[in-house]
Amino acid sequence: MQPNAFKKHIAIPQDHGSWVFILSPLLIGIFAGKTFNYGSFNLIIAAMAAFMLRQPMTVLVKILAARRPNNELPIARLWLAIYSGIALLSVIALVLEGFYFILYLAVPGALVFGWHLWLVRNRDERKQVGVEIIATGVLSLTAPAAYWIGVGRYDPAGWWLWILVWFQNAASIIHAYMRLDQRVLKAMPTRQESWKMGFRAALYTSFNLASTLTLGLLGFLPSLLFLPYLLQWSETIWGIFFPAVGWKPTRIGIRQLIVSILWTVLFILVWR
Secondary structure, eight states: OOTTOOOHHHHSOSOGGGHHHHHHHHHHHHHHHTOOOHHHHHHHHHHHHHHHHHHHHHHHHHHHTTSSOGGGHHHHHHHHHHHHHHHHHHHHHHHHTTOGGGGGGHHHHHHHHHHHHHHHHTTOOTTOHHHHHHHHHHHTTHHHHHHHHHHTSOOTHHHHHHHHHHHHHHHHHHHHHHHHHHHTOSSOOOHHHHHHHHHHHHHHHHHHHHHHHHHHHTTSSOTTTHHHHHHHHHHHHHHHHSOOTTOOHHHHHHHHHHHHHHHHHHHHHHHO
16 A cells, blocks of 8 residues: 555545444344344445445545545545455355345445535535435445345345334434534524424424334334334434534534434344
8 A cells, every 4th residue: 555545534434423324224234134144244344345435436526626636636546446346345245145136225325426426526515414314315225235134035124124224314314403503503592493493303203203103003113113213302302402502513423423322222122
């Protein structure tokens, strides 16, 4: 590897909160499948390589759009080649094991990634809430993929995992944006203003809680699956009553990361 090739902002994704959106569905799918095998290992390597690949590819597009200096081009190409090579080898291993149908899940990922790069090229990638929600939906596809590999076959139950994980991630994003909007306020908002700012976040988390509770009572989902969604709902309601005025973004991010970790652990426990 060439000298000074490890540039953190090129080799590693800088939006630290996004890590939970790839690790959480992977863990949930693996535990739901109740088996960790060679295929599971290859899926993890392929998924993480594809996730990491996004950073040097984004930097490369920024260089071509004159948003980054040209001297970063060789390093961006190097890490792009490394991650692409790792992903390709892992995918080939999955295909050889008979899990070729997993590749279909990569199609929406490629489309959304292309959309993201187009936004980067046009300097319009920041605060794209809709794109972020769709992107987490793509990352959540690793949950059914890990589940299918674990059980050794395609099973429609995997789609439940995808929807359940995606809806939580979407609610988590909206909650985080609510807290970030609160932090820049000059003074504590009134209760009415707080509810107005938090209406969308409360709507997302309330829908998730009500849906899982109802589907659990009807027998379509585990009866206690509403508990992790109750955790996120409680955090959102607490956030509405106690706005994050003056908070640092790091404090908001760490708090939501803790909630997301606890949500993942609870989901795994009640699903099993």
